[in-house]
Amino acid sequence: MHLIKRPKLEDVAKLAGVSTASISRCINNPKKVAEPTRLRIQSAIETLEYMPHFGGRALASNRTNTIGAIIPSMDNAVFASGLQAFQEVLSHARVTLLVGSSNYDPSQEFEQIQSLLSQGADGLLLIGQDRPQKTQDFLRKHAIPHVLAWCFSTDISCSSVGFDNRKSAKKIAEHVISYGHQKLAIIAGLKAGNDRAKERILGIKDAVKENSDTKIVTIEQCKYSFTEAGAALDRILSFHKSPSAIICTSDVIAVGVMLRAKELNLRIPNDFSITGFDDINLAQVVTPGLTTVRVPQQEMGQKAAKVLLDLINPNLDVPKSPSQELMTTIVERDTLIKFQ
Amino acid sequence: MHLIKRPKLEDVAKLAGVSTASISRCINNPKKVAEPTRLRIQSAIETLEYMPHFGGRALASNRTNTIGAIIPSMDNAVFASGLQAFQEVLSHARVTLLVGSSNYDPSQEFEQIQSLLSQGADGLLLIGQDRPQKTQDFLRKHAIPHVLAWCFSTDISCSSVGFDNRKSAKKIAEHVISYGHQKLAIIAGLKAGNDRAKERILGIKDAVKENSDTKIVTIEQCKYSFTEAGAALDRILSFHKSPSAIICTSDVIAVGVMLRAKELNLRIPNDFSITGFDDINLAQVVTPGLTTVRVPQQEMGQKAAKVLLDLINPNLDVPKSPSQELMTTIVERDTLIKFQ
DNA sequence: CTGAAAGCGCTAACAA
DNA sequence: TTGTTAGCGCTTTCAG
Numbered sequence: 001m002h003l004i005k006r007p008k009l010e011d012v013a014k015l016a017g018v019s020t021a022s023i024s025r026c027i028n029n030p031k032k033v034a035e036p037t038r039l040r041i042q043s044a045i046e047t048l049e050y051m052p053h054f055g056g057r058a059l060a061s062n063r064t065n066t067i068g069a070i071i072p073s074m075d076n077a078v079f080a081s082g083l084q085a086f087q088e089v090l091s092h093a094r095v096t097l098l099v100g101s102s103n104y105d106p107s108q109e110f111e112q113i114q115s116l117l118s119q120g121a122d123g124l125l126l127i128g129q130d131r132p133q134k135t136q137d138f139l140r141k142h143a144i145p146h147v148l149a150w151c152f153s154t155d156i157s158c159s160s161v162g163f164d165n166r167k168s169a170k171k172i173a174e175h176v177i178s179y180g181h182q183k184l185a186i187i188a189g190l191k192a193g194n195d196r197a198k199e200r201i202l203g204i205k206d207a208v209k210e211n212s213d214t215k216i217v218t219i220e221q222c223k224y225s226f227t228e229a230g231a232a233l234d235r236i237l238s239f240h241k242s243p244s245a246i247i248c249t250s251d252v253i254a255v256g257v258m259l260r261a262k263e264l265n266l267r268i269p270n271d272f273s274i275t276g277f278d279d280i281n282l283a284q285v286v287t288p289g290l291t292t293v294r295v296p297q298q299e300m301g302q303k304a305a306k307v308l309l310d311l312i313n314p315n316l317d318v319p320k321s322p323s324q325e326l327m328t329t330i331v332e333r334d335t336l337i338k339f340q
Numbered sequence: 341m342h343l344i345k346r347p348k349l350e351d352v353a354k355l356a357g358v359s360t361a362s363i364s365r366c367i368n369n370p371k372k373v374a375e376p377t378r379l380r381i382q383s384a385i386e387t388l389e390y391m392p393h394f395g396g397r398a399l400a401s402n403r404t405n406t407i408g409a410i411i412p413s414m415d416n417a418v419f420a421s422g423l424q425a426f427q428e429v430l431s432h433a434r435v436t437l438l439v440g441s442s443n444y445d446p447s448q449e450f451e452q453i454q455s456l457l458s459q460g461a462d463g464l465l466l467i468g469q470d471r472p473q474k475t476q477d478f479l480r481k482h483a484i485p486h487v488l489a490w491c492f493s494t495d496i497s498c499s500s501v502g503f504d505n506r507k508s509a510k511k512i513a514e515h516v517i518s519y520g521h522q523k524l525a526i527i528a529g530l531k532a533g534n535d536r537a538k539e540r541i542l543g544i545k546d547a548v549k550e551n552s553d554t555k556i557v558t559i560e561q562c563k564y565s566f567t568e569a570g571a572a573l574d575r576i577l578s579f580h581k582s583p584s585a586i587i588c589t590s591d592v593i594a595v596g597v598m599l600r601a602k603e604l605n606l607r608i609p610n611d612f613s614i615t616g617f618d619d620i621n622l623a624q625v626v627t628p629g630l631t632t633v634r635v636p637q638q639e640m641g642q643k644a645a646k647v648l649l650d651l652i653n654p655n656l657d658v659p660k661s662p663s664q665e666l667m668t669t670i671v672e673r674d675t676l677i678k679f680q
Numbered sequence: 681c682t683g684a685a686a687g688c689g690c691t692a693a694c695a696a
Numbered sequence: 697t698t699g700t701t702a703g704c705g706c707t708t709t710c711a712g
Contacts, residue, residue, distance in 0.1 A: 006482075008705055019683045024707055034681055054404070054460035056705030058395025059688045066438075066459060073424060080420035084413060087441055091452070096459045098406075099439045101427055112431070119406060119436045120394035141389075142346075226624075255625055281566075285595055287627035348689055359699045364691055374697060396689030399704045 007048040016044035027052065058120055067308060068098040068116030069125040070109055076224055076252060077280040078297055079127070082149065085301030086125060093309050095122075104224075106193035110135045117144065123312045125304055129153055129160065130195030145311040149304045150196060150295075152325045159311065160323045161304040163295065165196050168328040169203030169249065172275055172293050175330055176245050177211050180339035181273060184208065185243035186219045187232045187253050197221075200249040200277065217243045222253065229256025230263075237264075244272055244339045251276035251283045254290055258335070269337045279331050289333030296326045347388040356384035367392065398460055407648060408438040408456030409465040410449055416564055416592060417620040418637055419467070422489065425641030426465060433649050435462075444564075446533035450475045457484065463652045465644055469493055469500065470535030485651040489644045490536060490635075492665045499651065500663045501644040503635065505536050508668040509543030509589065512615055512633050515670055516585050517551050520679035521613060524548065525583035526559040527572045527593050537561075540589040540617065557583045562593065569596025570603075577604075584612055584679045591616035591623045594630055598675070609677045619671050629673030636666045 009020045016023065018037060026033045026041045033041070044050075058064045067090055071079040087097045098121050100112030109131065113124065123145040139146060140157075148160040176184065186204055189197040201219060208214050220235055222228040229252070236243065248254035254276035261268055268274055268288060276283050276292035283290035303324055349360040356363070358377060366373045366381045373381070384390075398404045407430055411419040427437045438461055440452030453464065453475065464479075464486040479486060480497075488500040516524065526544055529537040541559060548554050560575055562568040569592070576583065588594035594616035601608055608614055608628060616623050616632035623630035643664055 009707095010705085020706080021683060021685095021708075022681085025682085028707080032681080037681080051454070051458045053399070053705050054458060055395050055398025055400075055402075055690095056688090057707075059393070059399050059690085060395075060705075060707040062395070062688075062707095064394065064459070074414060074420040074427070075424050077417055077420070080414040080417070083439075084415050084441060087414070087439060091440065091455070094455070096455055097439050099423075099427060099437050100431065101424060114391070115431075115434070115436055118391045118394060119404070226621075259625065281622060282625055284566075285599065285622055285626045349691095350689085360690080361692080361700080362698060365698090368691080372697080377697080393689050395706095396704090397691075399706085400689075400691040402691095402704075 006053070007050045008053065009050075012041070012044045012048055012050050015048060016041045064120035064122055065095050066098055066119070066121050067095050067123050067125065067305075067312070068100065068113075068119070068121035070100040070102055070112045070116065071125075071127050072104045073101050073224075074099075076250075077282070078251075078278040078295065081280075082297045082301035082304075085298040086305045087301075089302050089305035090309070093305075095309065104190065104194060106132050106135065109193075110138070113138070113144075117142070123147075123308050125149060125308060127151075128195045129155075129158075130193060130198065132193075145308065147304050147308045147311065149300050151199075152323065154323065156322075159307050161300055161307055161326070162324075163300075163326045163328045165199035166203035166206065168293050168295075169200035169247075169277070170206045171203075171328070172277070172330055173204040173207035173247055174210075176247060176273065176275060176336060177207060177214050179245075179273070179336060181243075181245040182214045182339070183217050183241060183243045183245075184214065185217050185236050185246045186249070187229060187236075187246060187257065188219065188221050188249040189224055189253065190221050197249055204247055217241050224250055224252045226252070226256035226259055229253040230260030233257045233260045233264075242272070245336070246272055246274045248275065249277050251278040251280050251290060251292055254292070254335075255282045255286050258286055258290070269335050273336045273339070275336055283331070283333070288335050291333045291336040292331050294329045294331045296328070300326055346393070347390045348393065349390075352381070352384045352388055352390050355388060356381045404460035404462055405435050406438055406459070406461050407435055407463050407465065407645075407652070408440065408453075408459070408461035410440040410442055410452045410456065411465075411467050412444045413441050413564075414439075416590075417622070418591075418618045418635065421620075422637045422641035422644075425638040426645045427641075429642050429645035430649070433645075435649065444530065444534060446472050446475065449533075450478070453478070453484075457482070463487075463648050465489060465648060467491075468535045469495075469498075470533060470538065472533075485648065487644050487648045487651065489640050491539075492663065494663065496662075499647050501640055501647055501666070502664075503640075503666045503668050505539035506543035506546065508633055508635075509540035509587075509617070510546045511543075511668070512617070512670055513544040513547035513587055514550075516587060516613065516615060516676060517547060517554050519585075519613070519676060521583075521585040522554045522679070523557050523581060523583045523585075524554065525557050525576050525586045526589070527569060527576075527586060527597065528559065528561050528589040529564055529593065530561050537589055544587055557581050564590055564592045566592070566596035566599055569593040570600030573597045573600045573604075582612070585676070586612060586614045588615065589617050591618040591620050591630060591632055594632070594675075595622045595626050598626055598630070609675050613676045613679070615676055623671070623673070628675050631673045631676040632671050634669045634671045636668070640666055 102109035279294035442449035619634035
């Protein structure tokens with residue numbers, strides 16, 4: 001098997017008997033080339049197995065056809081499946097995806113942003129809206145096209161494709177309250193640099209405020225892992241006034257709690273009710289099925305890709321797609337019952 | 341807020357009062373520059389917020405510091421978590437990750453390979469070893485550094501970091517058989533272009549061959565989704581000779597079967613035993629807990645990254661890391677009991 | 681519709 | 697240790 005030197009535009013040009021300019025046109029704008037020449041060029045490209053050199057192209061055109069996404073972690077299925085959907089749409093548009101993960105840490109996110117941009121990303125997908133001023137300034141100053149997912153704001157300075165975390169959390173809390181629960185506990189992800197967690201807590205508080213008989217016994221925070229969530233449950237149980245319902249801001253946390261409860265021989269929902277947030281597979285699989293908030297993960301990924309794509313490719317035919325608010329819904333399963 | 345034109349090497353050079361070459365050295369090989377100049381350059385870079393242009397760099401050096409990974413789908417947690425680990429290691433080495441997904445389809449994989457390479461990937465992570473000749477020729481002809489994960493072969497022509505699917509499957513099958521099960525069913529992923537599924541089936545057959553009382557009642561194939569797996573169970577149940585144990589080649593499939601069984605009011609493991617493969621979160625969460633094969637997902641991702649990294653960066657100090665075989669283990673939970 | 685030629689921003693010999 | 701300079705492969709005016 002022998003090794004072939006990568007052909008360049010010039011080689012193709014020679015073979016096809018045209019100038020390099022024509023080849024370039026033929027590749028980027030086929031209509032600008034006469035039919036017969038196009039065919040000749042095509043076949044030359046194929047016999048040589050020519051593939052444009054990325055660097056050369058990027059340098060000359062100042063575009064890379066690459067988009068970066070920075071998500072907290074692919075280990076959380078909710079982001080993995082959003083990312084999958086995102087990637088599929090990009091792929092159809094012949095754009096490739098660069099991936100970075102922040103591990104829920106704003107400073108890591110900033111590093112990844114720089115890294116992906118220095119790799120030439122034409123645009124960026126970011127999760128949530130809460131980031132340090134430094135990061136925001138950077139994005140603005142360099143005029144980086146970007147869209148925010150997993151959140152929604154009407155702030156016109158930046159497009160977002162997502163849902164209202166606060167409203168959604170309020171909705172599920174109201175739902176819990178409507179089942180007669182008056183002593184609630186919250187287990188949330190670490191709030192630092194995580195607007196989803198913060199907003200969801202606020203939403204739950206909103207609901208409680210409107211129902212004077214109801215109160216929040218405690219607000220725990222933990223990482224998105226089963227064991228950390230289990231530890232949070234232990235802390236709650238050590239309180240005098242045990243809650244009749246625990247509202248978790250993530251399915252991973254809720255499931256972690258359920259696993260721990262099982263170890264402790266507590267019965268859900270008899271001993272306490274519990275709700276999650278995200279509706280990942282786990283919520284459906286755990287027993288009893290987890291009552292949770294369904295987040296349109298895939299739709300969000302797809303729409304974010306589309307918005308980003310025409311942010312980058314200012315297509316004047318299509319009306320500029322602004323921020324989009326998607327809706328969440330409550331999925332009733334078996335972890336929430338009436339308080340008696 | 342105003343928009344600043346991207347500074348180039350020349351701008352930095354002017355500010356620091358040195359040549360562009362020195363800046364370039366300072367960035368790529370700091371030791372080759374005298375301390376005082378280095379400091380001057382550093383500060384110039386910072387005040388200008390200079391970021392090297394990717395295209396220019398790629399063109400001149402013919403390296404991109406980018407690695408591509410093509411996985412079947414991030415929707416399957418087993419790949420998502422492997423990818424997460426892979427990305428983290430790359431990130432430490434200041435290499436960025438390009439991601440493509442093949443949706444378990446060899447021709448999509450080929451497209452993605454081309455796409456990632458044309459985006460300049462210096463190397464590639466691929467899943468499994470079974471791919472069309474066309475793809476293999478392509479990789480060889482262009483001398484693409486790549487490593488195969490999720491499989492292991494001693495074939496020296498290509499590094500792999502993974503485990504022996506056949507042996508692992510044989511092991512779990514033997515385990516099932518040792519519990520007294522004689523009528524087995526298999527539910528596997530679609531075999532086409534999926535060596536993991538094929539090998540695992542072979543491994544199970546190996547075990548059966550060595551136990552003359554045992555036989556395989558049927559081999560079903562389905563996509564990696566709960567509903568498809570449920571349908572496969574329905575097919576099995578319509579047979580005369582119902583198996584006492586169902587061996588699934590993936591946790592997703594096993595859980596899908598369990599969900600369907602619950603709908604049908606069948607009791608696992610009383611009505612039949614079942615085993616999975618992968619040990620993703622789901623296996624732990626489902627009730628009863630799924631007995632399965634633990635695949636070292638994270639370790640595989642990390643090691644694959646390391647191998648790929650020094651495949652690309654021929655570091656002569658370190659002995660060239662060849663293929664690595666990792667071990668799987670059986671995780672005993674509650675879906676496998678003795679046949680009575 | 682096609683060709684010539686001037687860069688795009690950076691790196692890497694080679695000189696000094 | 698530092699500077700000079702010649703490209704890397706492609707796109708894109710501008711002429712023809």
